[in-house]
Amino acid sequence: MVNYRTRTRWRNTTGNQLAEPLRIYTPQTLGELTEIVREAERCGCTVRAIGSSHSWSDVAVTEGFLVETGGLAHPLALEAGLLRAGVDPTLLVRVEAGMRLRELNELLDQRGLALPNMGGYDAQTVAGVMSTSTHGSGIEFGPLCDFARSIDVVGSGGALYRVEPREGLTDPAGFGAAYPGVRLVQDDAWFGAVRVGMGCLGVMHSATLQVERKFWLKEVRTLSTWARVRADLEAGNVLSENRHYEICINPYRRGSDNLCLVTTRNRAEPPTHAAPDKTQRNVLTEILAAQPLIGRILGGVFRVAPRITPEVLDQALEALVDDEYTNISYKVFNIGAANRLPAYSAEVGVPLDGRHVAAVETILRMADQRRRIGDVYHTAPIALRFVKRTDAYMSMMYGRDTMMIELIMAADTDGGFGLLAAHEEALYALGGRPHWGQFNTLTGSNRLLESMYPKYAEWMAVHAVLNATGVFNSPFSKRVGIAASAYKGEE
Numbered sequence: 001m002v003n004y005r006t007r008t009r010w011r012n013t014t015g016n017q018l019a020e021p022l023r024i025y026t027p028q029t030l031g032e033l034t035e036i037v038r039e040a041e042r043c044g045c046t047v048r049a050i051g052s053s054h055s056w057s058d059v060a061v062t063e064g065f066l067v068e069t070g071g072l073a074h075p076l077a078l079e080a081g082l083l084r085a086g087v088d089p090t091l092l093v094r095v096e097a098g099m100r101l102r103e104l105n106e107l108l109d110q111r112g113l114a115l116p117n118m119g120g121y122d123a124q125t126v127a128g129v130m131s132t133s134t135h136g137s138g139i140e141f142g143p144l145c146d147f148a149r150s151i152d153v154v155g156s157g158g159a160l161y162r163v164e165p166r167e168g169l170t171d172p173a174g175f176g177a178a179y180p181g182v183r184l185v186q187d188d189a190w191f192g193a194v195r196v197g198m199g200c201l202g203v204m205h206s207a208t209l210q211v212e213r214k215f216w217l218k219e220v221r222t223l224s225t226w227a228r229v230r231a232d233l234e235a236g237n238v239l240s241e242n243r244h245y246e247i248c249i250n251p252y253r254r255g256s257d258n259l260c261l262v263t264t265r266n267r268a269e270p271p272t273h274a275a276p277d278k279t280q281r282n283v284l285t286e287i288l289a290a291q292p293l294i295g296r297i298l299g300g301v302f303r304v305a306p307r308i309t310p311e312v313l314d315q316a317l318e319a320l321v322d323d324e325y326t327n328i329s330y331k332v333f334n335i336g337a338a339n340r341l342p343a344y345s346a347e348v349g350v351p352l353d354g355r356h357v358a359a360v361e362t363i364l365r366m367a368d369q370r371r372r373i374g375d376v377y378h379t380a381p382i383a384l385r386f387v388k389r390t391d392a393y394m395s396m397m398y399g400r401d402t403m404m405i406e407l408i409m410a411a412d413t414d415g416g417f418g419l420l421a422a423h424e425e426a427l428y429a430l431g432g433r434p435h436w437g438q439f440n441t442l443t444g445s446n447r448l449l450e451s452m453y454p455k456y457a458e459w460m461a462v463h464a465v466l467n468a469t470g471v472f473n474s475p476f477s478k479r480v481g482i483a484a485s486a487y488k489g490e491e
């Protein structure tokens with residue numbers, strides 16, 4: 001019997017999601033993980049794995065067995081002998097999926113390697129970022145789940161699977177002999193499904209990732225206006241000319257335009273004898289953002305005097321201007337202390353086909369309207385990031401290059417959740433798909449998921465196997481209509 005705790009509450013890191021799971025497990029081995037799934041099925045309970053609890057949405061919430069995966073965070077041997085002939089293991093790394101990106105980056109650095117891209121933070125786990133299609137910015141890079149080449153999953157019944165695309169890394173004959181108890185599935189549909197499973201397709205135990213040789217990046221942050229950024233986006237060159245390109249925009253106009261901060265990150269040589277201000281971010285901004293009280297004070301200011309919000313946002317963007325920050329890649333991707341400010345966020349992906357520009361205009365118009373009607377304000381700039389299309393079925397970037405619009409709110413913003421919900425609704429009309437890990441109001445009504453995701457049926461077919469008993473159902477999967485109700489009605 002695997003040890004567990006009872007009568008313990010769980011909250012996500014922001015504190016906006018609360019659950020009272022029946023049991024909380026902290027498995028240390030694959031054997032314990034499979035035993036937990038079987039025990040849940042014996043008890044008629046559900047199982048939900050959590051990573052670092054960094055999702056703002058209810059995607060990690062469970063009323064059944066909650067599985068903390070911090071004990072499953074070790075590097076694993078690649079087992080080069082089990083790779084298909086011709087596979088080059090040099091740029092592959094295999095780890096347990098509860099490993100946080102922070103430790104993964106350190107591990108890769110020690111080996112002279114690096115993740116090709118990252119989001120703005122590193123506290124999330126490998127399984128957590130894959131499961132919600134977490135992404136960074138840079139049109140040559142898909143979401144982080146695209147770095148996975150092979151994933152080991154525990155499905156319903158405690159069954160073990162290694163899932164890869166057709167012609168995947170693993171040599172079937174060698175693997176079958178070495179692991180007779182594990183089913184090797186080399187199938188594009190399965191691989192399309194399991195990478196983004198929102199916790200509903202079993203528990204990921206480990207993954208083999210494609211990485212790069214370690215590299216350095218130079219980040220430059222300049223001020224612009226929405227009119228200029230819009231022209232650049234319409235021309236499109238900025239996306240291909242920069243390895244990474246992203247925008248922060250003040251939703252409120254100063255004069256006739258909205259202030260923008262443009263961030264580019266491009267490959268650089270390792271800095272030698274560089275001035276300290278070139279190898280670290282703006283020190284004052286970092287120190288201020290790292291103070292736990294700053295976020296609360298700002299929240300208080302926005303509450304007492306909401307009308308100064310547009311001016312505060314302009315000043316925040318101006319404070320971030322920087323002509324050079326050069327460092328090892330994963331430090332540049334990480335936006336630093338700003339991640340610790342108390343905040344929550346919604347993010348919606350729209351196709352990069354012209355609707356992306358219309359989407360920004362819609363957001364700006366609505367922000368202005370809500371400000372006038374109800375004195376409700378965005379209390380952080382809006383971020384625009386660019387992600388390459390993926391073939392992961394339930395990724396927000398499935399089948400289309402995507403612009404992600406991130407709408408961040410300081411914690412305690414009056415009317416904040418309502419404003420985010422209104423934006424999300426408006427962006428559906430422009431092909432918007434909400435980020436699974438960020439605040440969203442999706443429901444199973446009106447066949448929304450089917451209309452957003454062309455491969456929903458294929459994903460559900462894999463779901464029917466990996467979650468055959470419903471053991472990976474959750475309040476989230478019921479909300480969005482993935483989990484069928486057990487109630488059959490009167491026959």
Ligand SMILES: Cc1cc2nc3c(=O)[nH]c(=O)nc-3n(C[C@H](O)[C@H](O)[C@H](O)COP(=O)(O)OP(=O)(O)OC[C@H]3O[C@@H](n4cnc5c(N)ncnc54)[C@H](O)[C@@H]3O)c2cc1C
Pocket residue numbers: 013048049050051052053054055056059060069097098118119120121123124125126127128129130131132133134135136197198199200202203204205339340435436437438
């Ligand atoms: C400060 C901050 C910065 C962020 N920055 C970005 C960003 O730059 N880009 C972006 O796209 N998103 C960003 N996010 C969102 C975040 O990356 C996602 O919500 C991510 O899923 C959180 O990972 P986690 O490890 O905390 O997973 P959790 O939040 O704990 O879980 C997320 C989902 O993964 C599932 N899961 C976790 N472990 C497993 C497992 N072993 N097997 C199966 N399922 C599992 C859970 O059941 C749940 O469905 C940010 C969030 C915060 C709080």
